[in-house]
Amino acid sequence: MSARKLFGTNGIRGLVNVELTPQMAIKVGASIGTFFGANKNILLGHDARTSGPMFAKAVISGLTATGCNVHFVGMASTPAIQFAVKNHRMDGGVIISASHNPPEYNGIKVIWSDGIETSHEQETEIEDVYFEEKTVFAPWNKLGEQSELVGINEEYAQAIKKHVDPAKIASKHFHVVIDAANSVGGIAAPRLLRELGCKVTSINANIDGTFPGRLPEPRPENLGDLAATVRAIGADIGVAFDGDADRSIFVGANGAIYWGDKTFAIVIKQFLLQNPGAKIVTPVSSSTLIKDTVDAYNGELILTKVGSVTVSHKMKEINAQLGGEENGGIFYGPHQAVRDGAMTTALLLNIMAQTGQSLAQLVAEQPQYYIEKGKIPCQDDKKESLQQKIYEQVKDQNISTIDGVKIWFPDSSAILIRPSGTEPIFRLYAEAKTQEKAQKLIEEYSSKIKQILQAL
Ligand code: MG
Numbered sequence: 055m056s057a058r059k060l061f062g063t064n065g066i067r068g069l070v071n072v073e074l075t076p077q078m079a080i081k082v083g084a085s086i087g088t089f090f091g092a093n094k095n096i097l098l099g100h101d102a103r104t105s106g107p108m109f110a111k112a113v114i115s116g117l118t119a120t121g122c123n124v125h126f127v128g129m130a131s132t133p134a135i136q137f138a139v140k141n142h143r144m145d146g147g148v149i150i151s152a153s154h155n156p157p158e159y160n161g162i163k164v165i166w167s168d169g170i171e172t173s174h175e176q177e178t179e180i181e182d183v184y185f186e187e188k189t190v191f192a193p194w195n196k197l198g199e200q201s202e203l204v205g206i207n208e209e210y211a212q213a214i215k216k217h218v219d220p221a222k223i224a225s226k227h228f229h230v231v232i233d234a235a236n237s238v239g240g241i242a243a244p245r246l247l248r249e250l251g252c253k254v255t256s257i258n259a260n261i262d263g264t265f266p267g268r269l270p271e272p273r274p275e276n277l278g279d280l281a282a283t284v285r286a287i288g289a290d291i292g293v294a295f296d297g298d299a300d301r302s303i304f305v306g307a308n309g310a311i312y313w314g315d316k317t318f319a320i321v322i323k324q325f326l327l328q329n330p331g332a333k334i335v336t337p338v339s340s341s342t343l344i345k346d347t348v349d350a351y352n353g354e355l356i357l358t359k360v361g362s363v364t365v366s367h368k369m370k371e372i373n374a375q376l377g378g379e380e381n382g383g384i385f386y387g388p389h390q391a392v393r394d395g396a397m398t399t400a401l402l403l404n405i406m407a408q409t410g411q412s413l414a415q416l417v418a419e420q421p422q423y424y425i426e427k428g429k430i431p432c433q434d435d436k437k438e439s440l441q442q443k444i445y446e447q448v449k450d451q452n453i454s455t456i457d458g459v460k461i462w463f464p465d466s467s468a469i470l471i472r473p474s475g476t477e478p479i480f481r482l483y484a485e486a487k488t489q490e491k492a493q494k495l496i497e498e499y500s501s502k503i504k505q506i507l508q509a510l
Pocket of ligand 1 (some may be wrong): 299
């Protein structure tokens, strides 16, 4: 965190008691309270991290000091808290979570009344209060009140059920393995799936903020136990959530781990069959698989900058009902326009039930792309001019400059060249129908960029 900035791409994040302290959390709470204003109703909850209760109490102190009433929901997943903010007509919400980061981290996310994270402009307003000492404290007799709000997980699960066909799913008797990373993904989802008639086996299910089972980022290298369990017990599907259960990554009955672009494409196809011409929102970094699927089923693809908050806000702005990221975040608008791991799981089971196809069969019909990545060192002060020079070289091709420079080639291959927001590097993501072609693209553009850099 730099001196004048609190918020990153997904709220405030930091190492507990090093980068993010309880003192800061009180001040952040008071800044959020000042931003919303006295007498506003703010819902607050946290994930399973060891520091969750500590930061929750600190933020609650700050909020009530500015006259905000806090409705505390305790431990819950990020999507369950977001749904509760909207469902209970709160003025806003605060989530204490560091999502997929390791257990020594925590963070603070601010939610608007519609359940969606606040915009970057709103975050700047909160930062302004924080850094300019503009907190407006309430007098002693007008402090905010704190109360507990129970039952949000049950309400959340019931809401998800309305968007699928429970009888159809139940008729298939799916056996599902859930890997909740010892965090909040184990609260609402197992019960929801049992109520949908599934047999549920859980691993890493006990709540433990040290995350002993696996790291909370559902990357393939962390999901070996889930894949082995699905295979060993003959389950139909496995699902792994990240630390706050807004992202979900799936495993087929064969033990294959499918990255999020594949499950997103499955959901897109079914959605477009039922909603012809619908708008699908995804970051420009998404796989060509997403573009192919939207084109094949006559949807309209809307590209955004990278970041889940940007996807949510774009969906709201253009009234789109489906969005997704390749990392396993699917935004199902009819439920809520935010990433939601339990909703995504229910949607996928619904599609498997409706089509009678396994996850492996649904994936098998998709075009196959190969991905290669690269990175090139580039000082932060040269990033802008480098990006401009790259643009000038490729501007006559089929490109997008929404976030970095993305080039699509006539043979369906593509490359995204994008400055890292946190490191002094440019990242390259190439995609092609063969591994060799993807590798060739990385080599070709790496040498082009190095040449430009030398001349800068
Ligand atoms: Mg998350």
